Amino acid sequence: MVKTNLRIKEPPKRAARKQKDSPAECRDRVNDTMDKLLRCMDADRVMQHLVKFQDIANQHGGRRDWSSIGYELSAKYISSLLELEAHNYSVSIHPFFYPNLEQNVETAILERGANEEDIEPKQYVNVFLSPDDAMMTHFAPVHFSGSGDVRGRTIRLEEITSHSSSFGFGCHSTDFERLEKGSIVILRHGGECPIWIKITNARSMGAIGMAIHLAEGQQRGELPEIMYQEPLLDATFAESNFPVIAITFEVALELANTTCRIFVNNSLVDLESYNVIAESRTGDPNHVVLVGAHLDGAKTGPGIDDNGTGAAALVEVALGMAKLHPTRRLRFAWWGAEEDGAIGSTLYAREYAAGVSVYLNVDMIASQNYVFGIYGNFSDTQGPTSVLEEFYKINDIPYQEVPNVTCRSDACEFHRQGIPTAGITSVSIPMRKTATEASLYGGTAGALYDPCYHLPCDNLTNVNSYPLEINTEAVAYAAMVYAMKPIPGNGDAVHPAKVLAPSLEPVANETLTYVNRSMVLLYPVVGILVLLCLKWGPGRHRSCRKKYRKL
Numbered sequence: 001m002v003k004t005n006l007r008i009k010e011p012p013k014r015a016a017r018k019q020k021d022s023p024a025e026c027r028d029r030v031n032d033t034m035d036k037l038l039r040c041m042d043a044d045r046v047m048q049h050l051v052k053f054q055d056i057a058n059q060h061g062g063r064r065d066w067s068s069i070g071y072e073l074s075a076k077y078i079s080s081l082l083e084l085e086a087h088n089y090s091v092s093i094h095p096f097f098y099p100n101l102e103q104n105v106e107t108a109i110l111e112r113g114a115n116e117e118d119i120e121p122k123q124y125v126n127v128f129l130s131p132d133d134a135m136m137t138h139f140a141p142v143h144f145s146g147s148g149d150v151r152g153r154t155i156r157l158e159e160i161t162s163h164s165s166s167f168g169f170g171c172h173s174t175d176f177e178r179l180e181k182g183s184i185v186i187l188r189h190g191g192e193c194p195i196w197i198k199i200t201n202a203r204s205m206g207a208i209g210m211a212i213h214l215a216e217g218q219q220r221g222e223l224p225e226i227m228y229q230e231p232l233l234d235a236t237f238a239e240s241n242f243p244v245i246a247i248t249f250e251v252a253l254e255l256a257n258t259t260c261r262i263f264v265n266n267s268l269v270d271l272e273s274y275n276v277i278a279e280s281r282t283g284d285p286n287h288v289v290l291v292g293a294h295l296d297g298a299k300t301g302p303g304i305d306d307n308g309t310g311a312a313a314l315v316e317v318a319l320g321m322a323k324l325h326p327t328r329r330l331r332f333a334w335w336g337a338e339e340d341g342a343i344g345s346t347l348y349a350r351e352y353a354a355g356v357s358v359y360l361n362v363d364m365i366a367s368q369n370y371v372f373g374i375y376g377n378f379s380d381t382q383g384p385t386s387v388l389e390e391f392y393k394i395n396d397i398p399y400q401e402v403p404n405v406t407c408r409s410d411a412c413e414f415h416r417q418g419i420p421t422a423g424i425t426s427v428s429i430p431m432r433k434t435a436t437e438a439s440l441y442g443g444t445a446g447a448l449y450d451p452c453y454h455l456p457c458d459n460l461t462n463v464n465s466y467p468l469e470i471n472t473e474a475v476a477y478a479a480m481v482y483a484m485k486p487i488p489g490n491g492d493a494v495h496p497a498k499v500l501a502p503s504l505e506p507v508a509n510e511t512l513t514y515v516n517r518s519m520v521l522l523y524p525v526v527g528i529l530v531l532l533c534l535k536w537g538p539g540r541h542r543s544c545r546k547k548y549r550k551l
Contacts, residue, residue: 020044027085030323034480040320041476043469047460049312050304052077054460057302062456064303066273066296066337066344074295075276078315078334082278086322089278089332096336096347097272108141109263110211110245112255124251127223127300139247140223141264142195142212143340146240149263150209155179156256157187170198173205181206184260186252189214190404195244203242209262210244213252218431223248273336275344278318283329288355289482290331291317291475292345292410293362294338298454305426305450305462307338310362313472317479326483328357335410338363345410349417358384358482359414361423362475366468367450369433369443373402376411376422384422384478391477397470398440402428424474426450426467 019039026040056073057064064070075093082091106128113121124138158168160178168175169191179185185207187198195212202210214223223246243264247255276295293310297303311334318332336344372392376385378401392399402425406412411421427449428437438445452458 026320030325031320032324034477037320037476037480038473041316041469041473043465043472046309046312046316046468046472047463047465049077049315050308050460050463053308053312054302054304057297057304057459062302063299064295064297064308065299065339067271068299070302071273071296071336074311075274075334075336078295078311079276079278081315082318082322086278086319088281088322088324089318090281091276091278093274094277094348095272095274096344097270098337098343098347099268099270104265104267107263107265108139108245109261110139110247110251111261112258113260122254124247137223138251139211139245141266142244142246144196145244145264145266146242147264147266148209148241148243149261150184150243151259151261152182152184152208153180154186154211154255154258154260155183156252157185159256169193170201173201176201176205176207179205179207182208184209184211184262186211186213186247186255188212189246199242199244203240207242209242211247211252211255211262212244213247214249216249218249273344275336275348276334278332280321280324280326280330283326283483284487285329286355287328287357287487288331289326289328289358289360289479290333290356290414291360291362291479292333292335294336294342294345294410295334296336296339297458298339300454301452301456301458303339304459305367306364306453306458307362309364309366309463309468309471313365313468313475314362316472317476320476321479321483324480324483327487328483328485329355330479330483331356338410342410342412346413349413349419353414353417353419356414356419359411359419359421360384360475360478360482361409361411361421362471363409363423364425364427364450365471366463366465367426368462368464369447369449369451370426370464370467371402371428371433371437371441371449372397372399372467372470373405373425373428374399374422375402375405375425377420380420383420384482387478387481388422388424388474391474395470400428400437400440404429422478424471426464426471427453 020042021039023045029036031037031040053064053074056077057070060068060070060073064074079091079093082089106126108126108128110124110126111121112124127137127140157170157175161168161175168188170176170185170187171191171193176185179202183206185202187210189212198212199210243262245262245264291314293314294307295311297306297308302308314332314334321330324330333345333348335342335348338344374385374388377383378385380386389399405423405425406415406421409423411423415421431448431450431453433443433445433447433449435445437443450458450462452462
C-alpha cells in the first residue's frame with residue numbers, strides 16, 4: 001500500500017524555486033543553520049557535477065560502470081574536488097576485492113523447443129548481444145551463475161505451489177516438493193530471500209537449471225537487477241554446473257511447460273574496485289552519520305539518473321557542510337560496484353559498521369516521471385524515515401513509502417547489521433506510475449518512472465531538475481539533523497526533526513546549537529554565588545574568584 005502525505009488534497013503545482021545563495025557565499029561561510037545550508041542546495045550546481053560525469057562517459061565508451069575508466073575518473077573527480085574545496089574532510093580511497101565470475105556473456109544461450117517437434121523452436125536474444133537496444137532483449141545470464149549446458153522440461157514454480165503470496169518465490173524448500181527431478185524451474189524474482197537460497201533449494205530437490213523472471217509490467221532494462229543480486233557467494237557455488245538466467249515476464253509465459261536449453265559459461269577470478277570516503281575531522285567518532293550513494297552506473301549506459309544524480313547531490317551536500325563542526329562525525333561515501341550487487345557498500349558495512357549510528361541512502365533522485373519516495377523502517381517513529389518525512393511535510397510536498405527497496409541498493413547490509421537506515425528515490429515498485437501517483441505529482445500514469453533505466457539514453461536529457469533540487473535539499477536536511485543531534489548522555493535527547501522543523505523558514509538568529517537545559521538554570525545560580533562572595537570580604541573574595549572564574 002502506498003503511504004502518502006494526505007494533507008495534500010490537490011495535485012501540487014511546482015513551487016517557484018527558492019532563492020539560492022551564490023557559490024561564493026556558500027563556499028566562504030559556515031552553514032551552521034538549516035536555512036543557510038538549504039539555500040546552498042541548488043539544482044544548477046548539482047547539474048554541473050552531472051555534466052562532468054556525462055563528459056567522462058562520452059570520452060570513454062559511454063560507460064561509468066565500476067570496471068571502466070569512466071568510473072575511475074568519476075571517483076578521481078569527486079576526491080580531487082573535495083580535497084581542493086573541503087579541507088575539513090579526510091578524503092580516502094577504500095579498495096575492496098571480491099571473487100567475480102568472468103563471464104563469456106555473449107555465448108550464453110536460451111532456446112525453446114530444443115527436443116520437441118510439436119513446439120516451434122525459438123532462440124531468445126541475449127542482452128549482451130544487443131546492449132544498445134535492451135528493450136528488444138529477452139534474457140541474460142545471472143552474474144554468479146554456475147557453468148552448464150542443460151536441456152529439460154520447464155516447470156513454473158507458481159503452478160506447483162500454494163497460491164499464498166509467500167510461495168512461488170522459491171524461498172522455502174517445500175516450494176519444490178512437487179518438482180520433477182531433472183526439470184528447469186521458472187520462478188519469480190523477489191520474495192523474502194536472496195537468490196542463492198532459491199538456487200540451493202532448487203538444486204536440493206533435483207532441478208538442473210533455473211530461470212528467474214521479472215514481474216509483469218517490469219521493463220527489460222531491469223534484467224540487471226536480477227543478474228547482479230547477491231554476488232558475494234561462496235566460490236564453490238559459483239563454480240557449480242547449475243546455470244541460472246534472468247528472463248522477462250513474457251518469456252516466462254512462453255517457456256512454461258516446454259522443453260528448453262540453457263547454456264552459460266563462466267570462470268572465477270578475483271577483481272578489485274574501490275569506494276570514495278570523505279569524513280569530517282570533527283565530531284564524535286563513536287556516533288557516525290553515514291550518507292551514501294553509489295557512483296557506478298550500469299554497463300549499458302552512462303548512468304546519469306542511476307545514479308549520477310545521487311552521487312552528485314552527495315557532493316553538493318558535502319561541500320555545503322564542509323566548514324560545519326558537527327556534534328557527530330559526518331561521513332560521506334560513494335560506493336563502487338552497486339550495480340553488481342551492492343558489493344562496495346556490503347563489504348564496507350561488514351568491516352566498518354562499528355560506530356555508525358544512522359545510514360542514509362541516495363539512489364535515483366531525479367527521474368523524468370518522478371515520485372518522492374522514502375524507504376526504510378516506518379514503524380520506528382524516531383528513526384531516519386521520520387526525519388525525511390518531516391522535510392516533505394514542512395514543504396507541503398507529497399511523498400510515499402516505497403516498499404521492499406531497502407535491500408535493492410546500498411542500504412541493505414547496514415540494515416542487516418541493525419543500523420537505522422532510510423533512503424530516498426524518485427521511482428517506486430513496480431516501475432510504472434499509478435493514477436494515484438499522477439494525481440499527486442503530475443506526470444503520466446501508466447508510463448515508466450524512468451524510461452531510460454539501465455539504457456544508453458540515461459544521460460543528461462534523462463534528468464528532471466525539479467526533484468533533483470528537492471531531493472538534494474532532503475538529503476541535506478536529514479544529514480544536518482543527525483550531524484547536530486545531541487550525543488546520548490551529553491544533552492537533552494529531543495527528537496531532532498521536532499527541534500529543527502521551523503528551520504526551513506528563514507530565521508535571523510537561528511543556530512543549530514543544542515543547549516543543555518541544566519546550563520540555562522546554572523547561570524543565575526552562579527550570579528548569586530558571586531554576589532555572596534563579594535559580601536564576604538577581600539580575603540574570601542579572592543578565594544571565590546579563584547573558585548568560580550572557570551564559570
